[in-house]
Amino acid sequence: MESDPVNVNEFQELARKILPKMNYDFFSRGAEDEYTLRENIQAFQRIMFRPRVLVDVSKIDMSTSLLGFKMTAPIMVAPTGLLQLAHPEGEVAVARAAAACNTLMVLSFSSNCTIEDVASSCDAIRFYQLYIYKQRDVCVKLVKRAERNGFKAIVLTVDTPRLGRREADMKNKFVIPKLSNLEGLLSVEIEPKGGSLEAFASATLSDSLNWKDIEWLRSITNLPILVKGILTAEDARKAVEAGVAGIIVSNHGARQLDYVPASISALEEVVRAVSGAVPIIVDGGFRRGTDIFKALALGANAVMIGRPVIYGLAAKGEYGVRQVIKMLQNELELTMALSGCPSLKDITRSHVQTENDRLRSML
Ligand SMILES: Cc1cc2nc3c(=O)[nH]c(=O)nc-3n(C[C@H](O)[C@H](O)[C@H](O)COP(=O)(O)O)c2cc1C
Ligand SMILES: CCCCCCC(=O)C(=O)O
DSSP: OOOOOSSHHHHHHHHHHHSOHHHHHHHHOOSTTOHHHHHHHHGGGGOEEOOOOSOOOSSOBOOEEETTEEESSSEEEOOOSOGGGTOTTHHHHHHHHHHHTTOOEEEOTTOSSOHHHHHHHOOOOEEEEEOOBSSHHHHHHHHHHHHHTTOOOEEEEOSOSSOOOOHHHHHHTOOOOOOGGGTTTSOGGGSOSSOOHHHHHHHHBOSSOOHHHHHHHHHHOOSOEEEEEEOSHHHHHHHHHTTOSEEEEOOGGGTSSTTOOOHHHHHHHHHHHHTTSSOEEEESSOOSHHHHHHHHHTTOSEEEEOHHHHHHHHHHHHHHHHHHHHHHHHHHHHHHHHHTOSBGGGOOGGGEEOHHHHHHHHO
16 A cells, blocks of 8 residues: 655656656646746755754744735745546635635636636635637626625736647647637637647637736726736836736746746745835745745745645645645645745844855855
């Protein structure tokens, strides 16, 4: 009998064994040479700790809030699409697990379960992830449905004017399944019906998307808007000027433009540019509590987890997702204790040493 996974990487191995290769590749692989995919993991290995000792860590408080919504720990669930390819309960199971772990979930526009099914499955706090579609009325309808169903914010993904080149999906002849949320919204010729992701994306997603669309989105909803997919100080400043409520530093799990830096490497320049004007969330490659601590030390308010949640779902359904989130919460708690940080506000920039710090100290 196989032993239970003791870390989230072991869930990936379970998922690999369970899932058909086409589905596992869709979830796990990245764009082109997958340089950024590897870098999203490896960049964490170049950040070292500077722990403090002789601090009373008998009580550790990881609790925090984002836009006024409370969480047990600054670890959220990232939007990932097509989750019934991992488990029949798909996004509903993930929502229930997020609620059980007292955290926030961002529901992907490309969910298999409908907005309504996810909303009625539990009373989790949820944000809704949106793309700007060629047919702007599709955005309006989806945003209104999210509002009606109690979603608390819109996460606008801005790094996908076109789909990245995912060569594993091309080789596998990956076919996009039905997207229940979009049923009846798109013209019949572009409903997903056995075509490639790329063909569907180029028929639906707007490649004229630009900063004015944020203004437009603000004109159709009063929900707070977060932008997902920012990697530079320049864009971070523009996003703040555009009135966003939060910034998500993300390279889309290395599925879009290859050879962009790991999200953790881009985080600090965004943090400096924003200087506290809005909360900053980061995702990409978080697999350990130590990774999460590093992002908090570099100035993130919270992190989001993508693939590990999918691997937990594939391996053990809702229970597996809960295990994954709890493992990361427990590992973060231990890292805080061993670094001498009883609460999140005790985590400072001086608790980590980056490659840049080491280079600067040699000058
Ligand atoms: C299978 C899969 C599907 C995804 N679907 C979406 C999506 O629909 N919308 C979106 O904004 N990001 C999507 N992402 C990107 C994630 O939100 C997130 O940025 C990324 O997965 C974080 O990296 P990680 O998987 O290493 O944790 C997807 C990622 C994966 C792996
Ligand atoms: C419009 C294309 C759907 C892509 C499905 C989600 C995904 O793979 C990603 O965003 O990455």
